[in-house]
Each structure stands twice: as C-alpha cells, then as structure tokens.
Amino acid sequence: METERLILRPLTLDDCDAVYKWVSDEDVTRYMVYNTYTSKEQVVCWLKSLEEDDDYLFGFVRKGTDDLIGCGSIGPHNGDRERWGFGYNLRKDQWGNGYATEAAKAMIRFAQKEFGITKFASSHxxxxxxxxxxxxxxxxxxxxxxxxxxxxxxxxxxxxxxEGELDLQIV
Ligand SMILES: CC(C)(COP(=O)(O)OP(=O)(O)OC[C@H]1O[C@@H](n2cnc3c(N)ncnc32)[C@H](O)[C@@H]1OP(=O)(O)O)[C@@H](O)C(=O)NCCC(=O)NCCS
Incomplete structure (x- = not known):
C-alpha cells in the first residue's frame, strides 16, 4: 500500500536489523505488549511467527528510501470479526512527523476496502x-x-x- 509519504509492505527476515532498532529501545516498548528485545535472534523468531498470525502486519517504509521506520497491524479485535483493532510502533527518531497517523489511516482503508470492515477499536x-x-x-x-x-x-x-464507526468517506 502507498500513502503520501510511506510504503506499507509485509516484513521479511531481511528486516531483522531495522526492526531490532525499535524493538530494543525501551522508550518504544514501554507501552507495547511485548517486552524489550535484547537480541536479534528474538526478532528472527518473531518474524518467523508472523505467518501464523491472524492479523495483517505491515512495515512502514519512507517512500524513495529503504528506511523501514516502524510497523503496525490490523485485524479482528479480541476475536470479533466485525470490529477490527489496530496498533503501531515507530523508531524514536521518526516520532512527531505524522507517520503513525498516516500509516494507521492506510491500514483502516485496507480493512474497509478489502474486507468491508466499518467498526474499529484500539487502546493505549x-x-x-x-x-x-x-x-x-x-x-x-x-x-x-x-x-x-x-x-x-x-x-x-x-x-x-x-472505538469508531468509519466509512470510506471519513478516513
Ligand atoms: C505513539 C507513536 C506511534 C506516535 O507516532 P507519531 O508518528 O509520532 O504520531 P503522529 O505524529 O502521527 O501523531 C502524534 C500526535 O500526538 C501528539 N503528541 C505527541 N506527543 C504527545 C504527548 N506527550 N502528549 C500529547 N500529545 C502528544 C503529536 O503532537 C501528534 O498530534 P498532532 O498531529 O495533532 O500534533 C510513537 O510515539 C511510538 O512509536 N511510540 C512507541 C510505541 C507506542 O507507544 N505505540 C502505541 C501503543 S498503543
């Protein structure tokens, strides 16, 4: 998927080094459900486990660069197939530029267009x-x-x- 400034694409094992930069940073992980990663092997395990995941996970790459700056996911919220939840995390040096909002809106549009989802939820x-x-x-x-x-x-x-009920006109 493409937004004004980002490409959203699946993560692969080649992304290990880039992912490690934010998952090993306590300022990023403080309010995430996962604990701070302490080795790249843990990242490899996580990347391998994604195939089993029901959520759709996207890496966020700055357009015109190879710079993977974060990732996010969207999928059924607590097992509810009609209401989808989403989340995101970014490398710290990229905070405050509006990227999380841009990426989250793209994930919402993906759920709307591909699956007809109109109800969304998230929490922090x-x-x-x-x-x-x-x-x-x-x-x-x-x-x-x-x-x-x-x-x-x-x-x-x-x-x-x-929570929010969003149609394609809103996002
Ligand atoms: C949360 C996070 C994804 C935000 O990413 P981001 O790209 O900086 O977010 P955006 O720039 O799109 O929007 C952030 C908004 O919050 C505002 N904001 C930033 N820090 C804030 C603070 N301490 N208090 C209140 N508002 C704040 C920004 O001004 C901006 O709003 P604005 O566009 O109206 O100015 C990023 O900080 C992050 O990765 N944090 C660590 C992981 C995390 O906590 N993920 C979410 C778990 S629920």
Whole structure:
C-alpha cells in the first residue's frame, strides 16, 4: 500500500536489523505488549511467527528510501470479526512527523476496502497520549477505561479504549 509519504509492505527476515532498532529501545516498548528485545535472534523468531498470525502486519517504509521506520497491524479485535483493532510502533527518531497517523489511516482503508470492515477499536496506556492522539485523528473516540498488561502479565496499568464507526468517506 502507498500513502503520501510511506510504503506499507509485509516484513521479511531481511528486516531483522531495522526492526531490532525499535524493538530494543525501551522508550518504544514501554507501552507495547511485548517486552524489550535484547537480541536479534528474538526478532528472527518473531518474524518467523508472523505467518501464523491472524492479523495483517505491515512495515512502514519512507517512500524513495529503504528506511523501514516502524510497523503496525490490523485485524479482528479480541476475536470479533466485525470490529477490527489496530496498533503501531515507530523508531524514536521518526516520532512527531505524522507517520503513525498516516500509516494507521492506510491500514483502516485496507480493512474497509478489502474486507468491508466499518467498526474499529484500539487502546493505549493512559500515559501514552501521543497514541490516543493518533486514534482520535483516525476518527475514533474514547469509550472507556480498561486494563493494560504485557503479554507476560507484567506492567499492569490503566488503559484508554477507543472505538469508531468509519466509512470510506471519513478516513
Ligand atoms: C505513539 C507513536 C506511534 C506516535 O507516532 P507519531 O508518528 O509520532 O504520531 P503522529 O505524529 O502521527 O501523531 C502524534 C500526535 O500526538 C501528539 N503528541 C505527541 N506527543 C504527545 C504527548 N506527550 N502528549 C500529547 N500529545 C502528544 C503529536 O503532537 C501528534 O498530534 P498532532 O498531529 O495533532 O500534533 C510513537 O510515539 C511510538 O512509536 N511510540 C512507541 C510505541 C507506542 O507507544 N505505540 C502505541 C501503543 S498503543
């Protein structure tokens, strides 16, 4: 997929070094469900596991470069096939340029066009306001507080959950 400034494409094993740059950065992983990666072998395992994943995962590459700056995914939200959830993370030196919003909107359009999905949801740790901003700019609104925890059950924190009903005209 293509946006004004980005190409969204699947990740491959060749992306290991680029991915490691953000998954090994505690400032990036602080509010993500995965723990900070400490070796490139862990990235290889993760990249290999993607084939089994139900979500659609996209790497974000700056157009006109080979620079893979982050990735995100979209897919059925907690098993709900009618409401899809999405998420994203970017290398720190690329924050604040509007890339997450641009990529999230592209993933939403993908779900709309390819699968006719109109209901969307996402959530972020309460302190992670930048992520909430991205959700709002995609047309979602805050609906309730929830609970965040990492995949290993650690780091329990309050989360903010967002939902939105979006048609192709909105995003
Ligand atoms: C969250 C994240 C994806 C945002 O990426 P980004 O490309 O910088 O986001 P955008 O530039 O599209 O939008 C961020 C918005 O939040 C705003 N923002 C940034 N920091 C903020 C803060 N501390 N408080 C409030 N708003 C903030 C920005 O000004 C921008 O809004 P604007 O366009 O109205 O000015 C990025 O910071 C990141 O990768 N963080 C680590 C991983 C992560 O937390 N992912 C989300 C998990 S839910």
């Amino acid at each position: 740790v309460e302190q992670n306001r930048a992520s909430g901003h991205v959700m709002e700019k995609c047309g979602l609104h805050f609906v309730r507080y929830g609970q965040f925890q990492k995949l290993d059950g650690t780091c329990k924190m309050r989360s903010m959950e967002y």
